[in-house]
Amino acid sequence: MTSNTTxxxxxxxxxxxVRSATIRFAGDSGDGMQLAGTQFTNTSAIFxxxxxxxxxxPAEIRAPAxxxxxVSGFQINISDEDIYTPGDRVDALIAMNPAALKANVxxxxxxxxxxxxxxxxxxxxxxxxxxxxxxxxxxxxxxFRVCQVPITSHTIDAVKDLGLARRDAERCKNFYxxxxxxxLYDRPLEPTLDWIRDKFSxxxxxxxxxxxxxxxGYNFGETAEMFAVRFRVEPxxxxxxxxxxxxxxxxxxxGLATAAIRADKTLFYASYPITPASDILHELxxxxxxxxxxxxxxxxxxxxxxxxxxSFAGALAVTGTSGPGMALKQEAIGLGVMAELPCVxxxxxxxxxxxxxxxxxxxADLWQAVLGRNSECPVxxxxxxSASDCFDTAIEAFRIAVKYMTPVIxxxxxxxxNSSEPxxxxxxxxxxxxxxxxxxxxxxxxxxxxxxxxSRPWAIPGTPGxxxxxxxxxxxxxxxVCYEPENHQRMVNERQSKVDGIATDIPDQDVHGDATGDxxxxxxxxxxxxxxxxxxxxxAQGKRVSSIxxxxxxPMPRNLGTVLRSFKRxxxxxxxxxxxxxxxxxxxxxxxxxxNKVQGKPFLVSEIEDGINxxxxxxxxxxx
Amino acid sequence: MSVSDSASRPLPVLKPKxxxxxxxxxxxxxxxxxxxxAQTRKVLAEAGVPREKYVFVSGIGCSSRFPYYMxxxxxxxxHGRAPAIATxxxxxxxxxxxxxxxxxxDGLSIGGNHFIHVMRRNVGLKIxxxxxxxxxxxxxxxxxxxxxGKRTKSSPFGSIDNPINPIxxxxxxxxxxxxxxxxxxxxxxxxxxxxxxxxxxxxFVEIYQDCNVYNHDAFHFANDKATxxxxxxCLEHGKPMIFGKDRDRGIRLNGxxxxxxxxxxxxxxxxxxxxDERAPEPTLAYLLSRMHWPEFxxxxxxxxxxxxxxxxxxxxxxxxAARERLGAGDLERLFNSGExxxxx
Numbered sequence: 001m002t003s004n005t006t007x008x009x010x011x012x013x014x015x016x017x018v019r020s021a022t023i024r025f026a027g028d029s030g031d032g033m034q035l036a037g038t039q040f041t042n043t044s045a046i047f048x049x050x051x052x053x054x055x056x057x058p059a060e061i062r063a064p065a066x067x068x069x070x071v072s073g074f075q076i077n078i079s080d081e082d083i084y085t086p087g088d089r090v091d092a093l094i095a096m097n098p099a100a101l102k103a104n105v106x107x108x109x110x111x112x113x114x115x116x117x118x119x120x121x122x123x124x125x126x127x128x129x130x131x132x133x134x135x136x137x138x139x140x141x142x143x144f145r146v147c148q149v150p151i152t153s154h155t156i157d158a159v160k161d162l163g164l165a166r167r168d169a170e171r172c173k174n175f176y177x178x179x180x181x182x183x184l185y186d187r188p189l190e191p192t193l194d195w196i197r198d199k200f201s202x203x204x205x206x207x208x209x210x211x212x213x214x215x216x217g218y219n220f221g222e223t224a225e226m227f228a229v230r231f232r233v234e235p236x237x238x239x240x241x242x243x244x245x246x247x248x249x250x251x252x253x254x255g256l257a258t259a260a261i262r263a264d265k266t267l268f269y270a271s272y273p274i275t276p277a278s279d280i281l282h283e284l285x286x287x288x289x290x291x292x293x294x295x296x297x298x299x300x301x302x303x304x305x306x307x308x309x310x311s312f313a314g315a316l317a318v319t320g321t322s323g324p325g326m327a328l329k330q331e332a333i334g335l336g337v338m339a340e341l342p343c344v345x346x347x348x349x350x351x352x353x354x355x356x357x358x359x360x361x362x363x364a365d366l367w368q369a370v371l372g373r374n375s376e377c378p379v380x381x382x383x384x385x386s387a388s389d390c391f392d393t394a395i396e397a398f399r400i401a402v403k404y405m406t407p408v409i410x411x412x413x414x415x416x417x418n419s420s421e422p423x424x425x426x427x428x429x430x431x432x433x434x435x436x437x438x439x440x441x442x443x444x445x446x447x448x449x450x451x452x453x454x455s456r457p458w459a460i461p462g463t464p465g466x467x468x469x470x471x472x473x474x475x476x477x478x479x480x481v482c483y484e485p486e487n488h489q490r491m492v493n494e495r496q497s498k499v500d501g502i503a504t505d506i507p508d509q510d511v512h513g514d515a516t517g518d519x520x521x522x523x524x525x526x527x528x529x530x531x532x533x534x535x536x537x538x539x540a541q542g543k544r545v546s547s548i549x550x551x552x553x554x555p556m557p558r559n560l561g562t563v564l565r566s567f568k569r570x571x572x573x574x575x576x577x578x579x580x581x582x583x584x585x586x587x588x589x590x591x592x593x594x595x596n597k598v599q600g601k602p603f604l605v606s607e608i609e610d611g612i613n614x615x616x617x618x619x620x621x622x623x624x
Numbered sequence: 625m626s627v628s629d630s631a632s633r634p635l636p637v638l639k640p641k642x643x644x645x646x647x648x649x650x651x652x653x654x655x656x657x658x659x660x661x662a663q664t665r666k667v668l669a670e671a672g673v674p675r676e677k678y679v680f681v682s683g684i685g686c687s688s689r690f691p692y693y694m695x696x697x698x699x700x701x702x703h704g705r706a707p708a709i710a711t712x713x714x715x716x717x718x719x720x721x722x723x724x725x726x727x728x729x730d731g732l733s734i735g736g737n738h739f740i741h742v743m744r745r746n747v748g749l750k751i752x753x754x755x756x757x758x759x760x761x762x763x764x765x766x767x768x769x770x771x772x773g774k775r776t777k778s779s780p781f782g783s784i785d786n787p788i789n790p791i792x793x794x795x796x797x798x799x800x801x802x803x804x805x806x807x808x809x810x811x812x813x814x815x816x817x818x819x820x821x822x823x824x825x826x827x828f829v830e831i832y833q834d835c836n837v838y839n840h841d842a843f844h845f846a847n848d849k850a851t852x853x854x855x856x857x858c859l860e861h862g863k864p865m866i867f868g869k870d871r872d873r874g875i876r877l878n879g880x881x882x883x884x885x886x887x888x889x890x891x892x893x894x895x896x897x898x899x900d901e902r903a904p905e906p907t908l909a910y911l912l913s914r915m916h917w918p919e920f921x922x923x924x925x926x927x928x929x930x931x932x933x934x935x936x937x938x939x940x941x942x943x944x945a946a947r948e949r950l951g952a953g954d955l956e957r958l959f960n961s962g963e964x965x966x967x968x
Contacts, residue, residue, distance in 0.1 A: 046965045191963065237967075244964040254958065261955055268716055288946035290953025293715055293939060298741035302708035305701065309681070309712025312699055313720065317712065335702050425964060428955045461679045461697035461713070461720050469645075469691050471700030472684075480647065481692065 014229045015186060020079035021233055022087030023181060025174075026104045027096030027117075028065050029058055029072040032174030036094075037074025038420075039178055043191045045245050045422055048235025049078040052529065053419045054086035054602065059275070059358045066120070066128040071103040078185070080234040084529030086419065088604040091231075092184065094177050096120060096151065098129035105141070113227075114144040115180065117173070119152035147226050151176050151217075158216035159209040168206070172213035179217025186232045189218055241424040248387035248416035249276070251423060252320075252346060253283030255394025257290055260316045263398065263434035268310035268317040270295040270303040272325060275358045276414040277348040280320040300328035304345070308332060311341040312470070314438065314460035316398060320346040322414075323365050324355060327372070333407050334373040337495060339470040340448075340456050342401035342408075344394070349413040349525075351600045360600025361415035363525050364576035369409045370554055370583065376492045378499040380404070381554040383411040385528035388423040390416065393551065395432060402436050403505070404498055405455040411553075413575070415602045416526040442466055447479030448491075453505075454498030500555050509557040513539055513546030519615055520567035521547040522592065524580055527573055527603055534608035545612055553580070561588045571595055571615050573608050636674050640665035643675065645695045651686060656807030656833035660754060661693055663813045664723075667821055668696075678721045681710040683730040686761050686835075687754035690725035704735025707742040710749045711935075718936040721821075724751040728769040729759050732788050736768075743797035745935040746825040752817070753790055753828065756835035757842045764838040776838075791913035791927060794828045795906045801827035802909060802928040807834055808847045812858070812924055819926055825934045845917045846924075855917050859925035864896035867921045875920070882915060901929045 023040065025033040034055055045051050056073040063070030077087035092113040095101035097120035108114060121136055135141050136148065155173040156166065175192075182189055193211055200207035221227060246254070260267035269292065271281040285294040293315070297303035303319045310317040321329065326347045336343055349365045351357025369381045380400050384393040390412055401408040439445055439457035442465030448456045459466040468479045474491060476482035511520075512532060523531040528549050535547040548563060550556065564570055564584070570592035572581045578594040585592055595611040597603060643665040651657045668678065678696035682688035684703035691698030697720075701709050706724045714722045731739050731753050742749060758776070759765040765778035769790065773782040794802045801823040805816040813831065820827035832843045845855040857867045857875065865875040866887070874896040876885045885891045900908055909928040916922060947953075 042963050046963060048965065048967065195963075240967050242960070242964050242966050244960075244962050257953075257958070258955060261953075266716065268712065270712065287953060287958075288943045289950040290958075291943055292953075293943070295711070295715060297708065298737055301705060302711075302738055302741070305705040305708040306712030306715070308701070309699070309709035309714075310716035311712075312697075312709075313679070313713040313716035315712075315716035317716070331702055332705065339699070425959045428959075460717075462676055462717060464674065464676045467675055467696050467698075469698035469700060471691070471698075472702050473700065 013227050016229045016231050018231050018233055019081065020077060020083060020087070021091045021185065021231055022075060022077045022089065023092045023094075023185070024073055024075040024090045024104060024107070025094045025177065025181075026071060026073040026100035027174070028100070029060070029070045030062055030065065031072070031096050032171070033072050033096070034074050036174040036178040037076055039192045039195060040181060040187070041076050041420060042195070042245060043182065043187045044076065044078040044233075045243065046191050047187060049080065049233055050083045050236040050238060050422060051079075051245070052077045052083050052086045052421050054415065055418045057359055064128075066097055066099055066125045068099045068103055068129060071100050073100070073104060078233050080236050082236065082238070084533040085602070085605055088606050092181065094181060096173070096177065098125050098131055098135070101135065102129045102131065108144060110143045112144055113147060113184065114141060115147045115149060115177070117151035117177070118148045119150045149180065149220065149226075154216060154220065155213050158212045162205050162209050162212070164205060164209055169209065172209045175210045175213040176217035179214040180221050183218045183221030184227060184230050186230055189214055238422060239424065243422040243424055245420045246387055246391070246423040247279070247418055247420045248384065248390040248412055249279035249348065249418065250283055251388055251390040252384075252394050252412065252417075253280050253287070255391035256318055256344070256398070257284065257287055257292055258391070258431060259395045259398035259434060260292070261290065262395070262431055263316055263402065263436055265314075265316040265436065267292045268295070268307065268315040269293070269320070270297050270306040270310070270317070271320045272297050272300045272303050274300075274322045274325045276350055276417050277320045277322045277325075277346065279417070280346065280348070300325040301332060304329035304332035305335075307343045308336050308339065308341055311336075311343045312339070312461065314458070316402070318344040318346065320348065322348050322350045322358075323352045323368070326365060326368055330373050333379060333409075334375070334377050335472050336407040337373070337377050337379060338472050338474075340405045340495075342405050342458065344397045344401055344408050344410055346410045346412065348417040349411060351598070357600040359414065361413045361526065361602060362575050362598060362600065363413055363527070364579065364598065365411065366524070366553065366576065366579040366583075369411055376496060378496050379407050379409050379554065380499055380502055381409045381411065382551055383525040383553055384416060385525060385549050385551065387416050387419055387421045389528075391423065395434070399432065399434050400502060400505075402434060402458070403455065404453055404502060405458060406499060411525055413526045438463065439466060446477050448475055448477045450494065450498075454494060454501055503555040503558050506552050506557060508559040509548050509550070509563050511546050511548055511563060514544065515546070516566040517544035517546050518567065518619060519543075519545045519569045519571060519612060520564065521545065521608070521612065522550065522564075522570055522572045522580070522584065523547065523574070524550040524553060527575065530603040530605050530608050531573060533605040534612060537605070537609055538612050543612070543616060545616070550580070553583070556587065564588055564590050564592075569593070569615055569619050571611060573603060573611060575603070636672070638669040638675070640669045643668055643695050645693055647692050649693050650689065652837050654836040655686070656756065656835070657686060657690070657754060659807040659810065659813065660752065660831055660833065661690065663810060663817055664752070665694070667814060667817045670818070671821055673721055677719070678723065679710070679713050680723045680725060681706045681713065682725040683735060684761070685727040685730045685759075687725050687727035687833075688730060704730055704733070705738060706730070707735065707738040707749065707751065711742055711745075711747050714747055714749060714936055715939060718748065718940065722749050724749055726751065726753050728753065728755045728757060728767045728790070732768045732790060732793070739793065740797045743794055743799040743826050743828065746798075746800055746932050747935045748825055750820045750823075750827045751829065753830050754833040755790060755830050756833045756839055758835050758839035760835045760838050789913060790830045792910065795910050795913060795928065799828045799928070800825040800930050800932045801926070803828070803926045804830045804832070804924050806832040806843060806846050806924065808849075809852065809924070816925060819929065823929060825932055846922060855921055857915070857921035857923045859899050859901070859912070859923050859927065861899055861901045861926070864893045864898055866893065866896065882911060882920065884920060901926045903928075904930065
């Protein structure tokens with residue numbers, strides 16, 4: 001953190017200019033920490049900072065209050081330059097109770113601000129958080145700048161004139177904490193006050209109480225003389241344009257709807273509620289005025305099979321799920337491959353196997369996407385690299401699906417699904433259109449007659465003279481069931497070569513950095529930010545390191561082998577035990593190494609930086 | 625989305641054979657499926673709907689080969705999932721006539737979940753369930769409708785599974801049209817299938833179907849034209865429940881229990897149960913669904929037929945209402961909603 005401290009004209013707290021700051025709000029899952037974090041993010045984004053966020057919430061909706069299991073956190077990185085990740089180490093931690101302190105304090109950097117709600121540091125709460133002694137008194141926090149604030153009682157005092165029940169008054173404490181942090185980072189209150197006015201317009205007493213609590217927190221910072229410095233992060237220089245914040249799931253929903261509109265088609269979205277993919281369903285269900293048809297199915301299989309039915313009938317059909325739901329859909333995806341019907345399957349990956357870590361991120365469904373069905377069953381697989389990239393990848397997935405008459409799997413993960421970042425608002429004209437041809441000529445129609453891309457015709461029910469039957473049994477070119485050995489061989493080959501051929505229809509892989517060097521870092525999906533930031537750091541130190549980030553995992557770009565062979569070493573960081581690694585080694589016979597982590601959390605930039613340096617050191621050690 | 629404008633074209637004059645495909649029908653000789661195929665083609669030929677407007681969806685099993693033999697659009701899918709696939713077809717294009725051909729294993733075992741949910745939603749599908757009380761295509765294991773104690777290859781000492789009653793299940797799932805027929809009764813099947821074709825919403829038809837290879841005796845009590853009038857009860861809306869070759873027996877309520885009574889001897893027709901397929905509450909339909917031969921004549925015909933909003937209509941209405949309230953969706957406006965800021 002580079003900084004430049006100046007005294008304030010009024011002689012109170014100094015304002016320290018910093019390039020970036022990482023702030024984490026942590027409390028009970030009922031304490032409103034996600035809301036406080038989101039508001040702080042929006043305020044910073046409107047102010048002009050680049051922002052990246054990491055919500056971290058428990059799988060239990062309301063675990064017992066005050067326990068470690070119930071801690072919910074929201075981390076924001078704000079910066080005056082382009083940033084890629086929500087930050088490795090926390091500069092300021094707001095802990096609303098002892099459990100929140102215990103679960104998060106290890107990520108706070110030495111000398112960081114630690115704002116503690118002392119009202120909650122009772123003997124009972126300390127016991128629930130399994131503290132043997134009170135950290136406020138035992139000296140364990142002395143290497144932080146501890147700010148003890150009775151947030152709960154201050155909040156109750158601040159709103160007492162409104163005559164709310166104590167419980168309702170107490171619930172405003174997240175706004176008090178937000179107000180205090182806004183003061184500490186020199187942010188205006190107006191965006192949050194506007195939001196409160198809009199959100200609670202029909203409940204004036206809540207509107208009033210939240211506004212009072214917010215101001216009280218800010219004013220406490222101003223008057224308490226508890227803080228020696230406050231911080232300022234100047235606006236970033238993002239590419240010109242109008243921006244808004246989007247989470248990956250929001251961007252996905254918007255991208256899917258956009259694809260349908262640009263294809264002049266009805267969007268059909270069938271899904272069964274599952275964390276962390278449900279937000280896509282929520283977003284699309286609210287878009288009925290776009291003609292979007294959402295179907296909350298009775299199970300994952302019904303969602304997938306309804307998608308196949310809707311695709312057969314001519315809709316742009318898509319389903320969204322996460323790992324365990326993906327497993328349930330696989331037989332039906334195989335039917336989609338056999339029937340050669342266009343559709344998109346979004347998998348917002350989470351920790352597994354089985355139920356695993358429903359609210360935490362992981363990248364361990366790559367094999368499931370590529371290899372997860374019975375028999376020879378090729379499916380194109382794409383992965384979005386960031387929250388805003390979900391928008392473009394959704395459109396690209398549909399382009400491929402309808403052009404090649406195939407299911408397409410689109411991988412995202414819990415991290416990019418839930419985290420938000422600025423998205424440059426597009427004008428509709430700059431977006432691609434998706435061209436669709438439905439077969440209408442009965443004289444030349446054959447259900448499996450392939451075009452130059454290897455695709456069969458999309459002939460939809462209702463078209464006179466094209467009545468035909470599709471299904472899971474092997475067919476011949478006329479669409480009749482056929483068990484002939486040569487026919488099966490031909491159809492298996494044709495399905496595979498159709499998907500392989502997509503490689504000629506996707507961009508060559510671009511390299512971040514130089515085209516040759518000592519080390520190439522290869523990533524895919526939500527690790528983009530951490531990998532790019534780490535590679536930028538080591539390149540700034542003069543190291544000959546580049547990176548590539550794969551959007552297309554099946555098929556892979558045609559030049560990938562050449563790119564891989566242009567570097568002495570290859571490092572593949574993944575939030576799994578080496579899934580892309582195996583595919584690269586298998587496809588290209590390259591001696592790549594993995595950098596792997598499965599803790600339900602994204603990579604820290606420093607972890608990848610360390611991995612790069614270790615790999616380079618090993619390479620150096622081998623030289624004569 | 626309307627693919628072709630049927631209003632501008634004259635109604636087609638079709639014959640049952642116009643619904644035949646060039647594919648050889650490959651069910652076992654003597655299988656009850658042949659009758660179902662023939663009666664369905666007959667009903668569709670009379671319906672005045674062009675062939676391209678029909679979609680037949682099936683799962684896996686002998687019954688599920690049905691779409692290959694219908695000159696319509698067809699989707700022979702995977703085991704148990706036909707109702708869900710058909711739901712997707714119907715939602716995407718409500719203009720289509722969507723039929724499901726399924727069996728007792730396909731529809732009630734592996735696909736039992738979809739069976740329930742499609743009915744509670746009242747999606748506009750016609751579901752023909754070929755119930756032969758056996759797994760035929762896998763060569764003779766007991767099915768979810770096989771009777772308790774049934775001896776099969778997979779239950780050599782007798783099945784210890786209690787059977788599912790498909791009509792009870794459909795009623796419990798709030799199906800708006802529930803009927804039963806039998807392959808041997810050509811006229812009865814045509815009537816029931818025609819009624820199903822005309823119904824708005826999910827129309828469920830259980831068809832007693834003879835698997836003459838693995839379970840030939842299953843419906844012997846109703847197969848024979850001579851004994852059928854004595855062993856079955858033909859349900860007619862608004863009519864007293866009378867049955868028997870000589871129409872001399874009827875069903876009366878004794879408290880909440882149905883009993884078989886002989887007419888004459890102090891019992892008149894107006895003392896019998898009157899069938900009411902349109903009753904808003906399905907109590908009577910449920911009571912009928914519990915009546916089985918030999919204690920009772922087995923009811924055939926329409927148990928229940930009520931009017932209710934279909935899923936696809938409700939969805940379209942929501943879309944229209946949202947457009948009226950919010951205006952037609954506009955991408956520029958969507959992109960620019962929420963808080964935004966300018967970077968120069």
